[in-house]
Amino acid sequence: MKVMAIVLAAGQGKRMKSKLYKVLHPVCGKPMVGHVLDAVREAEAGRTVVVVGHGAEAVKSYLGDAAEYVLQEQQLGTGHAVRQAEALLGAEEGTTIVICGDTPLVQASTIKSMLELHASSGAAATVLTASFDNPTGYGRVIRGEDGTVQRIVEQKDCSPEEAAVKEINTGTYCFDNKKLFEALAKVTSNNAQGEYYLTDVIGIFRASGESVQGYCTEDLAEAIGVNDRIALSEAERFMRERINRKHLLNGVTLIDPASTYIEAGVQIGPDTTIYPGTVLSGSTVIGEDCVIGPQADIADSKLGSSVSVKYSTVAQSEIGDDCSVGPYANLRPNSKLGTGCKIGDFVELKNASLDDGSKVSHLSYVGDAIVGKDVNIGCGAITVNYDGYNKSVTEIGDHAFVGSNVNLIAPVKIGDGAYVVAGSTVTQDVPAGDLAIARERQVNKPGYAEKIRGRAKAKKEKQQQ
Known part of the structure; x- marks a missing residue:
């Protein structure tokens, strides 16, 4: 016919x-x-x-x-x-x-x-x-x-x-x-x-x-024929229930389907658990045995198996097997994680790739960067990728260590196994195996703290007169 x-x-x-x-x-x-x-x-x-x-x-x-x-x-x-x-x-x-x-x-x-x-x-x-x-x-x-x-x-x-x-x-x-x-x-x-x-x-x-x-x-x-916003919301509710039911029957656990928002094009593997407040949209594909949410917002992204994402946003990115993301991380477009990576709290990635086993545990920004295997990027580290006109790339080799509160001024390369000391601002390449220290030598002035407090107190009293 x-x-x-x-x-x-x-x-x-x-x-x-x-x-x-x-x-x-x-x-x-x-x-x-x-x-x-x-x-x-x-x-x-x-x-x-x-x-x-x-x-x-x-x-x-x-x-x-x-x-x-x-x-x-x-x-x-x-x-x-x-x-x-x-x-x-x-x-x-x-x-x-x-x-x-x-x-x-x-x-x-x-x-x-x-x-x-x-x-x-x-x-x-x-x-x-x-x-x-x-x-x-x-x-x-x-x-x-x-x-x-x-x-x-x-x-x-x-x-x-x-x-x-x-x-x-x-x-x-x-x-x-x-x-x-x-x-x-x-x-x-x-x-x-x-x-x-x-x-x-x-x-x-x-x-x-x-x-x-x-x-x-x-x-x-x-x-239902949709002629106004009321009917549109009804259609959304029925469609969401239908989509959620399909995933439930396919072996996905939804802790609270009523507060889980999964769009029509999303694919989810069996034995994955979705916690409340999660929004999965676009062409997102999620593997098996993952734990997603609470409050995860994932759009047009591909996640491997045994991935954890909680209280975080992921957009147009790829996350390999056995990775953990969050809480409160933001993976912006073109972020790519290998196997076994960790992205911790208040970390932002943008147009950055991390190879297997690398970690950015907390309070860091990694943008326009290529990061090798088993790299540790410390708390407060930043790839300084924008000069007001141009974006530049930071490259970090395998097994490198980037200490806390480090600024990497792109374009810059950190070699394999290199070590960047905490508090450094790096403007030149660091060869493989080298130690980089880029900070002022510490100077202590005995008793000077009280002088500083006295000046500040006097200034405040003068302003109040």
């Missing part, structure tokens, strides 16, 4: 009250229309046509060559929107999925089940439905005695009897492609909204003796 998809993404979304085009609002880190395209792609749609209108260029920029595009210049209803795809798909044989770009919670498994029902029943159309206790605002699905769909009535056009029906139309359909476009040519705008309803196709099919099926989803979240 040849499967195609039409994604309706032309609405402006005024109720979002946003400069961002509606279908580009993210749900768990991915724009809504991205979730929809993933679902139809996983349901094996060979061609996908996205109907764009307001914000067309922004949608095209995001989706790129993942879809074909048609423009709906005037928003005259869902039926009118689908007709815009006729030039591309009208002559095709097969089944067409029609789905809205603001329904990010529709799952590929549900679409596949719809397609199976559609094919086995020989229906001209199959409607994805849901049953709500309070269906206000949704189009009602009216079924016949044989269980097939007779018609779909929009809320504003419902009679009292129709309004009492609890089964609603989610706005997702499967159609016989050629029959779809033939029926659309007969749709009129004679309704309360003055629009061309796609749902009128159902009545046209029934009038011509065609069968229309309804597939009722058990997951009510799939019926």
Whole structure:
């Protein structure tokens, strides 16, 4: 069976009250229309046509060559929107999925089940439905005695009897492609909204003796269409619960799923434990047996196995196996740790690589640096990488020791096994195996402390007069 998809993404979304085009609002880190395209792609749609209108260029920029595009210049209803795809798909044989770009919670498994029902029943159309206790605002699905769909009535056009029906139309359909476009040519705008309803196709099919099926989803979240920020937050909550459940079933421990935020593209290995307050976003990949959090914020990063990260931020970085990070560390973009590294409290890394076994235990900044194996960088050490105009690189060789409160003025090289004494400001290369001392000789002045205190006290008393 040849499967195609039409994604309706032309609405402006005024109720979002946003400069961002509606279908580009993210749900768990991915724009809504991205979730929809993933679902139809996983349901094996060979061609996908996205109907764009307001914000067309922004949608095209995001989706790129993942879809074909048609423009709906005037928003005259869902039926009118689908007709815009006729030039591309009208002559095709097969089944067409029609789905809205603001329904990010529709799952590929549900679409596949719809397609199976559609094919086995020989229906001209199959409607994805849901049953709500309070269906206000949704189009009602009216079924016949044989269980097939007779018609779909929009809320504003419902009679009292129709309004009492609890089964609603989610706005997702499967159609016989050629029959779809033939029926659309007969749709009129004679309704309360003055629009061309796609749902009128159902009545046209029934009038011509065609069968229309309804597939009722058990997951009510799939019926959510996002039209305002309230619905967006609901979609975020349902999607997050779905994502967390997937990780739990895959062997990940979430101590408190309700306070754990994992975006759609994140991968986590089994036997990893995620503590509350953790945010995992973007293309982050985490290995096995890790302990992440509490309060870890990790974005677009790759972590090996047996890694610990707590109360820290990691962005666009790589952390090797058996590393520990935090508490209160900040790994900025392009930081890379080998195996068995330690990054301690209040340490910041930026565009820096540390080879296996190296440690920056506390209160240090390492930026634009290449650090070898088994290097110890002491408390308060800084790579001074910026002169106000240019960034320069610090290189530290294997087994070197950098003492506390050391300033390494880049560009500078510290050789293998070199030792930089605490309190030094290093401006020249230190050869391998050398000891570097770069500080003033200490001078003690007997009794001078009381003179300093006396001057300070006198100055304060004078100011108070």
